Amino acid sequence: MASAIQTSCVECVSRSDRLFCDLPADALEAFNRIKTVSPHPRGNVLFREATPARGIYLLCEGKARLSVCSESGKRLTLRIAGPGEVLGISAALSGTPYEVTAETLEDSQVAFVKRKDLLQFLHDYREACLQVVHLLSEDLHVAYDRVRAVGLGRTRHPRVVHVN
Amino acid sequence: MRADRIFCDLPASALQAFETIKYATAYPKGAVLFVEGQAPRGIFVLCKGRVKLSICASDGKTLILKIAEPGEVLGLSATVSGKPYELTAETIDPCQVNFVKREDFLRFLRDHSEACFKVAEQLSEKYNNACHEVRSLGLSHSAAEKLAKLLLEWSSKNGEAAKQEPRLKLALTHEEIAQMIGTSRETVTRLFADLKKRQIVQAKGSTLVIRNKSALRVLASNG
Numbered sequence: 001m002a003s004a005i006q007t008s009c010v011e012c013v014s015r016s017d018r019l020f021c022d023l024p025a026d027a028l029e030a031f032n033r034i035k036t037v038s039p040h041p042r043g044n045v046l047f048r049e050a051t052p053a054r055g056i057y058l059l060c061e062g063k064a065r066l067s068v069c070s071e072s073g074k075r076l077t078l079r080i081a082g083p084g085e086v087l088g089i090s091a092a093l094s095g096t097p098y099e100v101t102a103e104t105l106e107d108s109q110v111a112f113v114k115r116k117d118l119l120q121f122l123h124d125y126r127e128a129c130l131q132v133v134h135l136l137s138e139d140l141h142v143a144y145d146r147v148r149a150v151g152l153g154r155t156r157h158p159r160v161v162h163v164n
Numbered sequence: 165m166r167a168d169r170i171f172c173d174l175p176a177s178a179l180q181a182f183e184t185i186k187y188a189t190a191y192p193k194g195a196v197l198f199v200e201g202q203a204p205r206g207i208f209v210l211c212k213g214r215v216k217l218s219i220c221a222s223d224g225k226t227l228i229l230k231i232a233e234p235g236e237v238l239g240l241s242a243t244v245s246g247k248p249y250e251l252t253a254e255t256i257d258p259c260q261v262n263f264v265k266r267e268d269f270l271r272f273l274r275d276h277s278e279a280c281f282k283v284a285e286q287l288s289e290k291y292n293n294a295c296h297e298v299r300s301l302g303l304s305h306s307a308a309e310k311l312a313k314l315l316l317e318w319s320s321k322n323g324e325a326a327k328q329e330p331r332l333k334l335a336l337t338h339e340e341i342a343q344m345i346g347t348s349r350e351t352v353t354r355l356f357a358d359l360k361k362r363q364i365v366q367a368k369g370s371t372l373v374i375r376n377k378s379a380l381r382v383l384a385s386n387g
């Protein structure tokens with residue numbers, strides 16, 4: 001990895017085309033204060049399914065695989081998350097264990113926010129809370145797609161049209 | 165009549181705002197609230213009764229995702245994102261529902277951050293449930309395993325879990341149970357007969373008694 005770690009949200013050039021990161025200035029600064037950024041090499045497990053949710057992980061750079069596992073160790077991929085995506089929100093929000101395991105697929109830069117700090121942040125910044133609602137809806141759509149695929153052996157109904 | 169629990173402990177201003185945007189409606193059993201693939205009109209807050217949520221393939225094969233209970237907000241992800249409803253919602257009891265139009269709901273969320281937070285919580289719960297389904301459907305090997313898991317799940321819901329011999333009321337037909345676990349009605353009927361023969365469960369009318377919890381647990385974990 002040659003480039004220096006981008007640690008400031010305020011100066012980040014990728015910010016504007018990432019849903020979560022496109023926050024008003026005051027919220028952005030607050031978020032900047034509560035996050036810690038670290039590099040994660042390929043193959044690192046960010047969090048494991050069924051462990052208590054410590055916080056959220058924002059993929060500043062890199063990719064991660066989200067999967068679920070059976071008791072016998074068989075693994076099923078839910079989806080591949082890319083840069084700008086926030087992982088673990090649902091668990092961190094509701095205080096339940098992580099539903100999936102997240103593992104980096106390439107060398108990544110990840111911003112971590114503790115659960116406690118996230119909840120306070122969402123209460124303080126209305127815009128951020130709304131962003132999270134949108135993000136969760138997207139996560140849910142993907143999860144339903146996987147349910148459809150494994151349960152019915154096919155992808156989204158062909159007549160369905162995306163309305164954005 | 166039970167109030168909309170999700171929006172119950174909000175500040176007075178938010179509750180008042182919600183009152184002005186909701187339409188309280190009664191539906192009989194077997195009514196369809198919305199169909200998978202339809203453009204989202206708004207959310208349906210389930211106040212009373214239960215609703216069957218399912219996904220359908222073009223050949224008619226149906227998968228029941230879950231049975232929604234009072235307090236659940238239906239059509240939530242679609243209403244927020246603007247994408248079509250993901251599921252078909254059909255009442256299995258007479259129901260009381262509060263409908264909120266999409267624009268009104270989105271405005272309500274923008275104006276009331278506490279409500280926004282509650283919605284985020286409910287979306288999280290649905291996500292958790294969907295992941296659970298993916299694991300269950302994608303990783304369980306046999307229908308017997310999935311049925312055992314389902315019975316254990318149901319018996320843990322209505323506070324029966326601690327009992328030596330939990331009871332559960334079968335709200336669904338064998339056909340509907342088959343649609344929940346992705347198998348055929350014949351297989352479900354056969355599996356129930358088998359469970360009864362082995363005295364793992366016992367049927368008393370529409371109530372099922374789990375006689376042998378540990379045997380059922382063994383069946384549920386053969387993965």
